[in-house]
Amino acid sequence: MDWLLGNAIVQDIITLARPATFNIYFALVSIPIGFPFAVLLAVMKNSSNGLVSRIARTYIYAFRGSPLFIQFFMFYSLMLAFNLSHWKPMGIDHVVMHPLFIGPLVLILNTSAYGAEIFYGALRTLPKGEMEAAQAFGMNRWQIFTTVTWPNVLRLSWPAYTNEVVFLFHATALVYFTLPVINEQKDLMNKAGELFERDYKVFLHFGVAGLYFLVLSMLIFFISGLLYKRMNAHLDSAGEEQASIKFKPNYIR
Amino acid sequence: MLETLANWVSLNISEEAGTWFQYFSNGKHLAWYASVRYTLFAAVVGAIVAVLFGVIGAAARRSGFAPLRWLGLTYTTMVRGIPDVLFILFFPLAFEQLVEFVISRSACTAAELASGAWPPCDAAQWYLSTTEYLIMASVSLGIVYGAFAANVIHGAMNSVPKGQLESARAFGFTNRQIFWNFQVRQMWVYALPGLSNVWMLLLKATSFLSLMQIADIVLWADRLGAPNYFARAGLVHPDWRWKYYFVLFLFYILLTVISERIFEWLQRRAGRGMALHGAD
Numbered sequence: 090m091d092w093l094l095g096n097a098i099v100q101d102i103i104t105l106a107r108p109a110t111f112n113i114y115f116a117l118v119s120i121p122i123g124f125p126f127a128v129l130l131a132v133m134k135n136s137s138n139g140l141v142s143r144i145a146r147t148y149i150y151a152f153r154g155s156p157l158f159i160q161f162f163m164f165y166s167l168m169l170a171f172n173l174s175h176w177k178p179m180g181i182d183h184v185v186m187h188p189l190f191i192g193p194l195v196l197i198l199n200t201s202a203y204g205a206e207i208f209y210g211a212l213r214t215l216p217k218g219e220m221e222a223a224q225a226f227g228m229n230r231w232q233i234f235t236t237v238t239w240p241n242v243l244r245l246s247w248p249a250y251t252n253e254v255v256f257l258f259h260a261t262a263l264v265y266f267t268l269p270v271i272n273e274q275k276d277l278m279n280k281a282g283e284l285f286e287r288d289y290k291v292f293l294h295f296g297v298a299g300l301y302f303l304v305l306s307m308l309i310f311f312i313s314g315l316l317y318k319r320m321n322a323h324l325d326s327a328g329e330e331q332a333s334i335k336f337k338p339n340y341i342r
Numbered sequence: 343m344l345e346t347l348a349n350w351v352s353l354n355i356s357e358e359a360g361t362w363f364q365y366f367s368n369g370k371h372l373a374w375y376a377s378v379r380y381t382l383f384a385a386v387v388g389a390i391v392a393v394l395f396g397v398i399g400a401a402a403r404r405s406g407f408a409p410l411r412w413l414g415l416t417y418t419t420m421v422r423g424i425p426d427v428l429f430i431l432f433f434p435l436a437f438e439q440l441v442e443f444v445i446s447r448s449a450c451t452a453a454e455l456a457s458g459a460w461p462p463c464d465a466a467q468w469y470l471s472t473t474e475y476l477i478m479a480s481v482s483l484g485i486v487y488g489a490f491a492a493n494v495i496h497g498a499m500n501s502v503p504k505g506q507l508e509s510a511r512a513f514g515f516t517n518r519q520i521f522w523n524f525q526v527r528q529m530w531v532y533a534l535p536g537l538s539n540v541w542m543l544l545l546k547a548t549s550f551l552s553l554m555q556i557a558d559i560v561l562w563a564d565r566l567g568a569p570n571y572f573a574r575a576g577l578v579h580p581d582w583r584w585k586y587y588f589v590l591f592l593f594y595i596l597l598t599v600i601s602e603r604i605f606e607w608l609q610r611r612a613g614r615g616m617a618l619h620g621a622d
Contacts, residue, residue, distance in 0.1 A: 154598035155591050156546035159560065163591055166567065166583035259425035266427075266553060278428065289460040291435045295428060303423035 101284070101297040107273075108280040109301050114189070115261040115276075119196035120254055126197060127204025131242075134205060135212045145205065152202030157195070157260055161267035164195045188268035192261075200257045207253060211246035212238070244320050251313040255306050262302070277301055374562035380472075381559055384480045384548045389541060391484020396491025396540075403496050418496070421489040426543075430550055433482040434475070442468050472556055479554045487544045494536030499525055501532040530612040538605040545597055549590075563590055 133145035152160070168176070168191060176182035184190055215238060223233045265279040275283065281298035285291055344367045352360020365371070402414030421429070439460075446455065446466035454462040461467050470478075502525050510520045551558035567583030 150598075151591075151595055154542075155594040156549040158546075158549040159587060159590050159594060162560070162564070163584055163587035166581070166587055170581055170584050255422070259427075262425040262427050278425075278431075281428075282431075285435070289439065291432065291439055295432045295435075299424040299428055299432075302425055302428065306423040 097290075097293055098297060101293060102300075104284065105277055105280055105297055105301060108275050108277045109305070111265075111274065111276040112258065112261040112301075113305070115192050115196060115264055116254075116258045118193040119200055119257060119261075122193070123197045123200040123204060123257070126201035128208055128242075130201055130205035131208035131212055134209045149202045149205050149209075152199055153206060157199050158263055158267065160199055161195050161263060164198070165191055165268055188264065188271065188274070191268055192264040196257060196260060196264075199260070200253065203253050203256070204250060207246045207249045208242055210249070211242040214245060215241050240320075247313070247317050247320060251310065251317075254313070255309050258306060258309065259302065370562070370566055373557075374559065374566055377557060377559050377562050380476055380551055380556055381548045383476060384483060384551055385545050387477075387480035388483035388487065388544050388548070391481055392487040392491045392540065392544060393537075395485055395488025396495045396537075399488060399492025400495040400499060403492065404499070414492070418489050418492045421486060426486050426547060427550060427553075429486045430479070430482050430547065431553060433485055434478040434554060437478060438468060438470070442466050470555070475555045476551075479551055479556060482554075483544055483547055487540050487547070490540045490543065491537060494533050494540060495529065497536065498529045498533035502528045528616065531609070531616060534605065534609050534612055538601070541601060541605070542598060545601065546594065549594070559590060559593070563587055 130145045130149060133141050134149060136142045136145070168186060172182055172186060176185050219237050219241070220233065223237045228236065261276065262278045265276050270279060277298045281294045284294040348360055348364045348367065351363045399414050399417050402410050403418060405411050405414065442461050443466075445468065446462045449465035450463040506524055506528060507520055510524045515523070548558075549560055552561040563586035564583060567581065567586035569581050570578035572578060
């Protein structure tokens with residue numbers, strides 16, 4: 090057992106296990122909240138109401154057109170500016186100024202813009218025939234949305250959305266470059282940087298941190314692929330070809 | 343000259359406008375405006391390196407030699423599993439250590455080399471200036487986004503209609519001529535939408551320069567926005583960081599808008615003389 094624990098790579102894998110949970114936490118909190126928000130924005134952008142559509146359009150453009158790195162700094166300093174005047178008197182400063190709160194907050198704002206663009210694209214390419222059939226059946230708008238629009242949107246956008254989830258997971262690496270580090274609350278990049286400064290073994294520490302990201306990304310692709318297969322279960326052999334998410338970088342964020 | 347201008351503004355427009363003019367043209371602000379050059383340099387040089395690596399990566403993936411093909415595949419897929427920021431930080435550090443390692447072989451004594459410390463001796467320490475950091479950062483950006491570009495170019499090369507290449511062969515063009523005059527010439531129109539996306543990613547990644555020891559716009563925004571107190575003048579302004587970051591937020595959106603326009607124009611140009619839908 091000693092020869093195994095004495096190995097520098099194994100040592101690093103053990104040391105970085107706890108920091109990895111911080112990256113997983115940021116992703117796990119941001120995705121379930123960012124997802125419905127993205128759908129809402131996509132529907133808003135697709136709205137026939139000019140004002141609603143414009144608001145969503147501007148939001149999506151602004152958040153996709155600027156670096157997440159700047160967004161983190163901007164929202165953190167914005168929260169800081171309200172700290173003395175608002176958060177402290179309300180007694181919620183411990184919660185809202187915490188990186189574990191601001192981190193997911195900014196990630197949600199960011200990922201919902203990227204997600205919305207993906208869902209919007211899917212909304213535009215819905216099969217017309219199915220929509221018309223639903224209307225012919227006399228369904229109301231909500232029924233059409235739940236039985237035709239939504240399942241199709243989810244199926245069409247799933248590979249691209251998976252890609253976005255992986256990008257979001259990678260984006261969690263930025264959190265502690267921009268927000269204050271409290272005690273031992275460090276994520277993978279942060280801890281890897283700290284280990285690097287101790288002995289300057291750049292290949293070892295960054296390599297193991299990269300390995301964590303790689304393995305977890307593969308896990309996301311794998312789980313998403315299983316779900317995608319289920320989603321396409323009703324399609325015949327023609328659909329089988331597309332019913333697998335390949336580890337192939339087709340989509341760029 | 344700036345002082346005369348400030349005086350003119352306060353005399354002819356208003357006292358307040360003059361004060362603001364003076365504030366926005368002080369030394370620190372001028373340094374902030376000037377630091378935009380780092381961002382633009384990193385973006386442009388990074389893009390050139392990225393296209394270069396993209397073509398090399400795509401060529402490697404199409405190579406007939408299997409190990410080279412695997413290398414190309416590894417290079418183009420690595421960016422899918424590992425965050426770009428990790429690579430962007432990793433490459434300069436690794437390169438720096440490589441150089442220091444080479445220097446240490448000749449500069450340090452055997453005892454120092456055996457000690458296991460890093461760097462083994464002071465002579466092997468490579469001190470870098472902003473210029474070197476900037477070049478390393480740009481190349482680093484180029485390598486990372488070159489992997490994205492390689493994917494795009496690989497896909498675009500396959501999109502060139504086979505008939506075009508076959509008729510070129512029938513006309514007696516050599517393989518090299520077919521590759522450069524037909525495949526590469528026609529590839530751009532298929533590659534441009536993807537390359538535009540890569541450029542946007544690269545542009546946004548230039549905000550990481552401050553992580554690589556460069557006093558770029560992000561670092562200056564942070565310095566300028568921090569609460570500014572002088573014993574003589576009192577509190578000049580409280581914490582204004584969010585305002586400065588908001589300016590950067592708008593700055594990057596503006597760059598995105600400009601880039602989109604340029605790529606629309608390029609797309610039209612690349613499609614000249616080709617029978618495509620939506621392009622003339």
